[in-house]
Amino acid sequence: MEMQQALTKNKDITNLDLPISLSIVSQGNAGPIFKEKPIGPFILRIMTGGTVSQIHCDPVQPEIVETSQRVKRNNSELENQRLTFKENGTVMFSDLKFSSGTFPNFIRIKFRCNVSVTIGGQKFSKMVESPPSKPFISMTNTGSQWKDAAGSWMKEDCFGESFEVSLAWVWNYFHKHFLLATKQETKDLKRPLSLKDFMYLIHVKFGTAEKQVINQKEFQLIWNWIGTSIKKIRYQKHMLWMFEQGYLAGFVTRQEAIEVLQSELPGTFLIRFSERIDGEYVISYTHNTGVRHYLVQAEDVSDKKRTLIDFLGQTNLFTTLLQLVILPNGTAWQKHNKDKIFDKLYKKNGAKQPKPPQTATNPYDYVLPAA
Numbered sequence: 075m076e077m078q079q080a081l082t083k084n085k086d087i088t089n090l091d092l093p094i095s096l097s098i099v100s101q102g103n104a105g106p107i108f109k110e111k112p113i114g115p116f117i118l119r120i121m122t123g124g125t126v127s128q129i130h131c132d133p134v135q136p137e138i139v140e141t142s143q144r145v146k147r148n149n150s151e152l153e154n155q156r157l158t159f160k161e162n163g164t165v166m167f168s169d170l171k172f173s174s175g176t177f178p179n180f181i182r183i184k185f186r187c188n189v190s191v192t193i194g195g196q197k198f199s200k201m202v203e204s205p206p207s208k209p210f211i212s213m214t215n216t217g218s219q220w221k222d223a224a225g226s227w228m229k230e231d232c233f234g235e236s237f238e239v240s241l242a243w244v245w246n247y248f249h250k251h252f253l254l255a256t257k258q259e260t261k262d263l264k265r266p267l268s269l270k271d272f273m274y275l276i277h278v279k280f281g282t283a284e285k286q287v288i289n290q291k292e293f294q295l296i297w298n299w300i301g302t303s304i305k306k307i308r309y310q311k312h313m314l315w316m317f318e319q320g321y322l323a324g325f326v327t328r329q330e331a332i333e334v335l336q337s338e339l340p341g342t343f344l345i346r347f348s349e350r351i352d353g354e355y356v357i358s359y360t361h362n363t364g365v366r367h368y369l370v371q372a373e374d375v376s377d378k379k380r381t382l383i384d385f386l387g388q389t390n391l392f393t394t395l396l397q398l399v400i401l402p403n404g405t406a407w408q409k410h411n412k413d414k415i416f417d418k419l420y421k422k423n424g425a426k427q428p429k430p431p432q433t434a435t436n437p438y439d440y441v442l443p444a445a
Contacts, residue, residue, distance in 0.1 A: 093123030104208035106223035115168035149182040175214035182206035264318040271325040302353025320398035331358035341393035442445035
């Protein structure tokens with residue numbers, strides 16, 4: 075702006091844009107967030123050109139804008155607003171909260187303030203506005219809204235205005251959001267998503283690993299299936315722990331499970347994602363009749379009253395757990411007696427035992443056979 079001013083023949087700077095900018099230097103979080111949880115922190119800086127000799131800033135005011143930026147919401151929906159700049163020209167909002175939900179719509183935050191400056195002995199005032207923040211979806215119920223909110227955020231971040239992008243592009247964004255969803259810090263990764271895991275998702279949904287591009291509809295198909303499982307891992311502590319430790323193998327196909335288990339003794343088992351039913355888990359295990367697969371039922375687990383760990387402990391058919399171990403050059407399986415792994419986590423509530431056997435005409439053993 076100052077170069078433009080210096081080169082123009084018009085010396086009346088009142089007709090030119092003032093060299094003032096309000097920028098979001100950093101933003102702490104984005105995406106789905108519970109309405110009463112603080113967002114940010116946001117660090118903002120007021121910046122001016124070298125011709126500005128004096129500056130005075132009014133308090134900074136945040137406001138909510140729709141993704142379209144056409145409809146502005148009432149500022150009363152933001153709590154803990156209006157702060158004053160420090161002497162170094164920065165301000166940090168660390169306790170902004172949404173007072174209501176916005177699900178399923180994206181919203182962003184902009185910051186505004188009135189600035190008075192002196193340039194060449196002349197005083198000018200200007201309302202400056204920051205660019206919009208990264209998007210948020212304010213949720214009122216994480217149990218019912220998180221999966222759709224997280225999927226929408228991932229799709230928005232990955233595709234933007236494009237209907238179709240390359241498979242490699244999706245992989246990069248999916249991995250980033252997967253780490254966020256499973257509460258992993260980049261400096262302390264517990265269980266990152268491998269390329270093999272990602273290709274498992276592609277192969278299961280599309281029957282091939284040769285895809286080069288993915289469109290938004292295909293992405294939604296993948297997320298509708300795997301998003302529910304990821305939500306369980308995120309919000310159920312025992313599932314998150316099992317996943318981090320590799321006791322929940324997860325990204326294993328039915329055929330891979332058969333290949334791993336077919337030479338093992340009866341009672342050896344692994345836990346994987348269901349390829350057929352969204353958000354469910356399958357226990358693949360060796361039996362006297364061969365490798366069998368059991369789809370975990372709703373009555374088998376009931377959150378805090380009876381977890382998957384309790385169900386495994388109470389089922390005599392499952393004795394030796396296969397743990398997926400991540401190595402620098404691939405993966406390996408380690409065997410553990412289930413009770414040595416889970417004993418301290420069992421609930422001593424005497425929950426009911428599995429039901430007697432049913433016909434084996436279904437793709438899964440919907441009711442376990444007797445031990």
